[in-house]
Amino acid sequence: MSAVRLLLLSLLCALFVSLCHGACAEVDSDTEAVAGKGFKLGCISCKMRPEVEASATVDWYFKAKGEADFAHIYNYDEEGQHIVDERFEERVDWSGSKQSNDIQDASIYLFNVTFNDSGTYRCFFHRLLTYEFYEYQTVVSKLVHLTVVAKATRGTASIVSEVMMYVSIIGLQAWLYIEMVYCYRKISAAGEEALRESANSSSAIYILATSPIRPLVLHDPEDV
Numbered sequence: 001m002s003a004v005r006l007l008l009l010s011l012l013c014a015l016f017v018s019l020c021h022g023a024c025a026e027v028d029s030d031t032e033a034v035a036g037k038g039f040k041l042g043c044i045s046c047k048m049r050p051e052v053e054a055s056a057t058v059d060w061y062f063k064a065k066g067e068a069d070f071a072h073i074y075n076y077d078e079e080g081q082h083i084v085d086e087r088f089e090e091r092v093d094w095s096g097s098k099q100s101n102d103i104q105d106a107s108i109y110l111f112n113v114t115f116n117d118s119g120t121y122r123c124f125f126h127r128l129l130t131y132e133f134y135e136y137q138t139v140v141s142k143l144v145h146l147t148v149v150a151k152a153t154r155g156t157a158s159i160v161s162e163v164m165m166y167v168s169i170i171g172l173q174a175w176l177y178i179e180m181v182y183c184y185r186k187i188s189a190a191g192e193e194a195l196r197e198s199a200n201s202s203s204a205i206y207i208l209a210t211s212p213i214r215p216l217v218l219h220d221p222e223d224v
Contacts, residue, residue, distance in 0.1 A: 024050065024104050029144045033113045034152045040095055043106040043123035045140045055101040056127040060108060062088075064119040074108060087116070103127075118148045 029042030047054060060074035062085070073085035074092055078101050081094045091112060096105040106123050125140040 029107070029142075031145055031147060032153070033110070033117065033146060033148050035113055035115055035148050035150055037113060039110045039113050039146075041108050041110060041121055041123075041144055041146070043096075043108075043142045043144070044104060045106070045125045045127075045142065046104055047102075047127075047129075053102070053130040054127055055130075056103040056106075056125050058096070058103060058106040059124045059126070060106075061122045061124070062119060063122075064116065067119070070120075070122060076103075076106065076108075113148055115148045118146055120145050 024044070024046035026044045026046050027042065030040070033039035041060075043058075043060075055078070057077040058075070059072065061070035062073045063070045071085055073083070073088050075082040075084060076094055076096070081092075083089055083092055088110075091110060093109045093111070095107040095109040097103045103125065106125060110117060121144040123142050123144075125138075127138045127140065129136045129138065
């Protein structure tokens with residue numbers, strides 16, 4: 001195998017690892033909070049094509065139980081967060097994507113949850129996708145139905161969901177490990193083959209260089 005093919009294989013393996021680490025997974029938010037404690041409102045929207053450059057802003061809306069309309073409560077853009085609704089003043093903090101305008105996680109954290117926080121929350125992604133010759137804007141929304149309780153309860157569905165999450169993580173890690181071993185063996189085998197080819201080439205050159213050159217004897221036709 002040539003050195004160029006060996007280099008390409010190494011780059012492909014590195015790219016595979018980087019993609020695995022940078023993968024985005026859309027996970028539903030928890031829906032039960034305990035009064036007096038903090039709670040994370042999850043909202044994740046992954047891009048269909050991770051390689052495409054993008055930027056996004058986020059808006060959160062809230063509709064309390066018994067109310068008919070949603071109220072704008074929160075905004076996040078390149079300048080930071082802005083709490084719009086006074087009911088959530090000093091009680092909301094950004095818990096999503098950090099140090100990037102390419103927002104895929106728009107989660108926020110509620111401090112000191114009260115029973116009045118029960119209701120429906122909706123987050124909006126206003127995403128601008130930048131291609132080589134044009135830009136495309138999309139809007140994605142997610143709903144979270146929050147219930148506030150006095151004491152934490154844990155249902156069977158929550159337990160099963162957490163178990164499945166850990167099983168998925170372990171399975172992904174095992175698969176990644178197998179792929180890494182496969183890449184390592186391929187690279188090692190390619191390197192050994194390249195070394196053998198180099199050694200054979202060097203031996204051939206050495207033999208040619210050290211072999212005595214026999215003079216060419218020309219006979220006179222009259223002597224034959």
